[in-house]
Amino acid sequence: MTTTQTGPTRIGEATIAEFAAGLRGKVVRPGDADYDRERSIWNGAHDRRPTLIARCAGVADVIRTVDLARSEGLPLSVRGGGHSIPGFSTVDDGIVLDLSLMKGVQVDPARRRVAAQAGCTWKDVDAETQQFGLAVTGGLVSSTGIAGFTTGGGIGWLVRKHGLASDNMVGADVVTADGQFIHASADEHPDLFWGLRGGGGNFGVVTSFDYQLHEVGPIVLSGLVFYPAEEAEQVLHGYRAACAAAPDELTTLVNMTTAPPVPFLPESVHGKPVIAVGGCWSGDLDAGEAATAPFRSLGTVIADVFGANPYAGWQQALDPLYPRGVHNYFRSAFLRAADDASVRVLLDSFAAFPNAMTEIHLHHLGGAVGRVPAEATAFALRDQEFVINVIARTPTAEGFADVVEWARGVTSALGPDVAAYVNFTGEANTALVRASYPADTYRRLVELKNEFDPTNLFRLNQNIAPTV
Incomplete structure (x- = not known):
């Protein structure tokens, strides 16, 4: 009987054939014309070769795939949208359970x-x-x-x-x-x-x-306002103060970034560091201008592109900045408050950006998040006012290790006990996972x-x- 090598385990061709025959979806294997396309994921940092990819068409397919992985002792990767930063959406010498056909x-x-x-x-x-x-x-x-x-x-x-x-x-x-x-x-x-x-x-x-x-919606007040990097300290302190008085209908974030070559920014800042504040006001539109005003006057305005936008359009506005295939690494940290020490870490890290694709987001939480009791869900960090997301990227593998180390250094500088947001943890790290849940929550998990x-x-x- 012919077998397919899967590292320490072998899976028989007859087993794969029987599995594929019972699947409503499709099995993709090495050597198939679409194998390279189907094994690739959004994060280009991970290039892995699964033994098979099960493109499930429904629940029955999912059950069959789980049963196959369990019975054959194979590693199992579960792929939804495929955006896993640590690369959990794929695996070497194992099975990818691909849900992307299930879009009802x-x-x-x-x-x-x-x-x-x-x-x-x-x-x-x-x-x-x-x-x-x-x-x-x-x-x-x-x-x-x-x-x-x-x-x-x-x-x-x-x-x-x-x-x-x-x-x-x-x-x-x-x-x-x-x-x-x-x-x-x-x-x-x-x-x-x-x-x-x-x-x-x-x-x-x-x-x-x-x-x-x-x-x-369908129309919300949303957009971005850009300030010079030289005013970053003023903007961060002003942002912190504005957040303290922000209505729940307004969600904002600061993005320390490099100005992209877009028409609404003057050419004089293209490719230069800038600090932007993005936001979405989901309340009554007539009240949105007043609510967003404190965030749109934190310094010298380079460009203000806040306006009335379709909510679905605003949800897609940032998509072009995060294309498929780029090497990505994220690191995160929750902050109970954006104190002066944390602001200083952000400023120092901004000044040391390793490349123009690097970003640091400071995302305001609170509001409805804090009104849910900590014990009500496994997401128990309800008293954190902000979450930092450090985004390290390179077009290819060249220089990627360097930006990863830079990103790790940013969150390390915030303190040894800082909790991470598990969706923005760029690698499998049991210590970070353990630190990201309170002790009682982790025990229950x-x-x-x-x-x-x-x-x-x-x-x-x-x-x-x-x-x-």
Whole structure:
């Protein structure tokens, strides 16, 4: 019998043929014409060669793929949108369970609910929900998949008004490590439901999400205002003060970056460091100008492109800045407050940018995030006013190791005990994962892991290791 080598394990051709014959979707293997396309992911830093890619068409396909990985002892990667910064969306010598064909979205406008399959991106969901003037907190880049984003928490432009994506998840269909199909909600498997809202992909393959929707748009006041890098200290201190008085309807972030060559910026600043404030006002449009004014007068304005925009359009506005195939590494840190010491770290790090693709975001939280009790979900860091996201990128592998080290240095300078946001942790790091959950939360997550995945089949994630 012919076999395919998979590192320490061999899988028989007959086994693969039987598996493929029973799949409604498609199996892609080395040597297939579309193998290189299907194995690639958004983050170009990871170039891996799976034994097979199972492009699942439905729940039955997902169950069959989980069963195959478990029975053959193969590493299993679960891919939704494929934006995993650490590269969990692919694997060498293992199975990729690809959900990207599962894009069904069903909106119930009367109940303000949406059911979205796990292969959806936020662009897919927004297209359907905005037809009814409804939305849920989605990613800042619309090509981000809903699955990993939601199970890790989910921070976006509606977070202060409507909370995290995971706060708005009211149910989920899950395939567990033993191939069972269950529904998790406040009434069914409530402990699992708790863990899915912030505990990442540790407990199973979520095949569909149910979200509570909110009236948003279709027009919001959103945009960016740019200031000179020389005024960064003034802008950061002013931003901190403006955030203290900001209404919940306004979510903002600071972006320390390099000016792109876009028409609304003068050519004199193209390619030069700038500091920008971006925001989205999701309340009454007539009140938006006054609410955003403090953030649009923090220094010498290079350009102010705030305006009335379709919410779905604003969700896609940053997409061109984050193309597929670039080498990406993110590092994050929560801040209970943006104190002077933290601001100094940001300023020093901004001055030491290793290249023009580097960015540092300071994202304002609070609002609806802080009103959820810490013990209500696995995302327990409810008292943090800001989250920092350090973005290190290079076009190719050249120089990538250097920008990764720079990014690690930024968060290290904020202190040894700083908690990370698991969605913005650029590598598998058990110490960072452990530090990102309070002790009681982590203990409860381990108990869930022991119950639902005691052999750690779902380990390609920011892993909560079982004890059994």
